Amino acid sequence: MNAEDWKKIQRMMSKRSLWMVHFCTGCGAVEMPPVMTSRYDMERFGMGPMATPRQADILLITGYLAVKTLKRVVRVYEQMQDPKYVIAFGSCTMNGGMYWDSYNTVKRVDKYIPVDLYIAGCMPRPEAIMDAFLKLMKMIEEGKADGWKRYKEHYEEYRRNQMRVFRRWDE
Amino acid sequence: MMDLIIDIALNALYVLLAVAYGLLLLGIARKINARVHNRVGPPVYQNFIDVGKLLAKKTNIRHNWIFDLAPLFGLAGALLTLLYIPMGGYRLLSGDGDLILLLYIMVIPSLGMALGSGASANPNAGVGVMRALTLMLAYEMPFLLTLLSLMIFYNTTSLSVLLCKQQGFRWAIFVLPLSALAADMALQGMMMKKPFDIPIAPHEIGSGPMVEFGGKYLGMLMLFGAAFAVVETSLFVDLFLGGGVILNPSQYGIIAYMVNYFVWMLLVLVVWVIAVFINAVFPRFRIEQAFKFYWKWPTVIAALGLAQAYVMSVILGVVP
Numbered sequence: 455m456n457a458e459d460w461k462k463i464q465r466m467m468s469k470r471s472l473w474m475v476h477f478c479t480g481c482g483a484v485e486m487p488p489v490m491t492s493r494y495d496m497e498r499f500g501m502g503p504m505a506t507p508r509q510a511d512i513l514l515i516t517g518y519l520a521v522k523t524l525k526r527v528v529r530v531y532e533q534m535q536d537p538k539y540v541i542a543f544g545s546c547t548m549n550g551g552m553y554w555d556s557y558n559t560v561k562r563v564d565k566y567i568p569v570d571l572y573i574a575g576c577m578p579r580p581e582a583i584m585d586a587f588l589k590l591m592k593m594i595e596e597g598k599a600d601g602w603k604r605y606k607e608h609y610e611e612y613r614r615n616q617m618r619v620f621r622r623w624d625e
Numbered sequence: 626m627m628d629l630i631i632d633i634a635l636n637a638l639y640v641l642l643a644v645a646y647g648l649l650l651l652g653i654a655r656k657i658n659a660r661v662h663n664r665v666g667p668p669v670y671q672n673f674i675d676v677g678k679l680l681a682k683k684t685n686i687r688h689n690w691i692f693d694l695a696p697l698f699g700l701a702g703a704l705l706t707l708l709y710i711p712m713g714g715y716r717l718l719s720g721d722g723d724l725i726l727l728l729y730i731m732v733i734p735s736l737g738m739a740l741g742s743g744a745s746a747n748p749n750a751g752v753g754v755m756r757a758l759t760l761m762l763a764y765e766m767p768f769l770l771t772l773l774s775l776m777i778f779y780n781t782t783s784l785s786v787l788l789c790k791q792q793g794f795r796w797a798i799f800v801l802p803l804s805a806l807a808a809d810m811a812l813q814g815m816m817m818k819k820p821f822d823i824p825i826a827p828h829e830i831g832s833g834p835m836v837e838f839g840g841k842y843l844g845m846l847m848l849f850g851a852a853f854a855v856v857e858t859s860l861f862v863d864l865f866l867g868g869g870v871i872l873n874p875s876q877y878g879i880i881a882y883m884v885n886y887f888v889w890m891l892l893v894l895v896v897w898v899i900a901v902f903i904n905a906v907f908p909r910f911r912i913e914q915a916f917k918f919y920w921k922w923p924t925v926i927a928a929l930g931l932a933q934a935y936v937m938s939v940i941l942g943v944v945p
Contacts, residue, residue, distance in 0.1 A: 467678040471671070495664040497655070500671050505832040508686065508839030511678075535840040536683040 468511070468537060469594040471500040475510035477527055480517020481577060482544055488580040496587060507533040518546035518553050519560040521619050528616055531567050538602050541586060542569045545576045552576070565615045568601035636708065636717045643707050646890065647851030648672045654901045661905040672851070679844030686839055688745045695741020696838065696845035702734030703852035710859050711784055713886035714870040722782040724772065731856065734849060735761070738834055745837035753833020756912050757824035763916045764814035767923035771808040774801060774934035775864060779945055784863060790945045791867035798865040800945070804930030805865045810923040814915065815857050818904035823912050855893065862892045
């Protein structure tokens with residue numbers, strides 16, 4: 455057994471036991487209950503909602519982020535333990551969506567924290583969310599979901615982008 | 626020397642099996658919960674994957690050394706308690722008066738966890754610990770009365786003697802049904818299943834004492850939880866269901882140990898599944914409601930059981 459084999463085993467277990475913390479300050483919180491309850495039941499794949507970022511593996515960002523909430527998202531993301539994954543949900547997280555000309559909405563989440571997977575749509579249906587979860591599991595198995603490594607490598611750039619939005623870090 | 630090595634290996638095997646069985650019990654609980662909710666639910670081995678994943682995670686939480694040692698403290702306390710619990714009649718450590726000793730060492734792991742989560746200085750953890758200690762105060766009342774009735778009826782404080790006297794299906798649950806009922810009610814709170822999952826309420830206080838634990842720490846706490854699920858259910862099985870001892874080891878030897886272990890597993894599963902079904906259909910009490918409930922109904926039932934044990938044992942002179 456070499457290091458690569460151990461990593462493969464770890465990815466296998468990681469994939470089958472994804473706990474998530476969802477950041478539902480935008481819209482889209484309503485799409486989650488069907489995914490969790492008896493209609494689609496994501497616990498089949500060992501996924502479940504978790505109460506705190508310390509315990510979670512996935513950060514699910516649903517809908518738009520205001521400039522004020524972005525700081526909370528970054529804090530939540532940095533509290534999570536590696537390996538961690540981010541799913542951005544809805545078209546607002548990609549290009550601003552219907553808030554494309556708003557003065558205090560973050561247009562692209564990828565500039566501030568590394569996003570592993572986007573779900574398109576306004577709003578995406580529960581089927582799309584399930585599909586995204588399955589795709590993320592596949593990506594983890596292949597080792598392609600490496601957002602947490604990218605965040606470490608390019609930390610300076612991410613921090614520079616973040617500080618362009620925040621006036622102060624500590625307020 | 627050889628005997629000592631065999632003894633140590635056997636003890637390690639028993640503890641390992643118990644923890645693995647505890648993880649399986651947690652998986653069964655999740656499956657049953659899901660089926661009650663009309664869901665498919667995770668596979669029963671899901672908790673093994675969870676523990677593996679958590680122990681493989683990188684962990685960079687820094688508070689202080691008490692916080693770092695707390696999961697270890699909890700796990701070590703749970704393993705120590707396992708050593709004192711007879712599993713299928715086989716017991717690893719024993720002594721006179723170990724029923725009283727058990728009551729004390731059962732608190733060690735919970736206190737360790739309380740210490741660690743208190744050291745993290747998270748307000749949610751503080752609220753959770755406060756609720757856990759209050760709940761402990763609540764369920765200990767009927768539980769101690771129950772133990773007292775057992776001690777009076779069987780005239781012993783030793784678990785081995787208790788098991789010995791219950792052999793041949795002369796189980797305490799048939800003789801002292803009221804005490805068994807009160808103990809099962811107390812067990813629900815001891816295992817923090819609904820309606821008494823007040824300390825770890827995930828939607829209210831962010832999973833309470835566990836709020837700051839993540840990664841490897843949470844993995845260790847999960848193992849601790851698995852071990853403790855076995856400890857608590859097994860305590861009930863040993864006290865009231867004869868500990869699964871149906872064959873006398875001195876007569877049948879190693880076959881008796883294997884059969885007894887199997888029966889013990891079965892009885893633990895039955896006690897656990899009853900608690901899980903109650904857990905699946907109830908909402909959550911508030912802490913003062915739980916306290917009032919415990920000091921009212923289970924305490925009354927336990928007191929009646931104590932009176933029954935006293936009358937049968939001292940006045941009528943029934944000797945088991």
